[in-house]
Amino acid sequence: MAIPFVREMDFEYGVLQDVAPGLRRMVVKNPGGFTFHGTNTYVIGSGEVAVVDPGPRNENHLKSLTKALSTESITHILLTHTHMDHSPAAKPLKENSGAKTYAYGPHGAGKLDMGIKVEEGGDMEFVPDVAVRHGDTIKGKSWEVECVYTPGHTSNHMCFALPDKTGLITGDHVMGWSTSVIGPPDGDMKDYMASLDLLVARGDKTLWPAHGDAIRDPAPFLREFIAHRHAREVQISACIENGLTDIRAMVKSMYADVDERLHRPAAMSVLAHLQNMVATGRVRCEGDVTLDTVYRNT
């Protein structure tokens, strides 16, 4: 079975589009290899609204969004996580609207107690006004969401659930167009897999990702998503079995048909899997789990 990717999307940049009852979406014009058509900014409710993931600093997007909401007021700004394509516009939007920002915490917040310094690529300036936790409810006049903590893609990743499991705003945790990048040290495969299981257990009807269109049949999608990660770990074990005991050698074999420029992110993904496999006792190594470590099956 293959992952039933969703790559079609009907949208226009700069237009705030109704996508579901009480939910609107505007796509930032920041298309790219990691962002697909661009970042989806969601607007929840009407009249007094919440904006989710205002995106990178992009003047045109902010102007269009503010104009589209000119007869309404923004009372809350919610962030799924703090990558540069999601949170930097929270600052000007907050200044314009006076709304408070809500998120799990600053970049790396989920791993602070482990003393892990996070990689660049995060929005290191962002600090939420209100730090939210799993199960918290955020309420506006015309809307309400429940916070669903989903670490893995980043340690501070939060999804936001619409009432009665009608929909879940999934950020970069689960996207229809691509698998997510899990980059250590802030990204964590063990957490990521647990966060996928959490979504399976929840059973939300529709998933609304930060890039690409909605996933309207989440169950088979999530099943294949999880199977894909398990298949990668089986491949890694097979590599070790065949004497490919370091990550460079594994990537050369596992990604032989992939552009060499993508071998570096692929190596980070294999590293993330090996961290998970070592943590769960399926692979062993001397010392830390790094790109240069020699791995053995247990």
Ligand SMILES: [Zn+2]
């Ligand atoms: Zn991200």
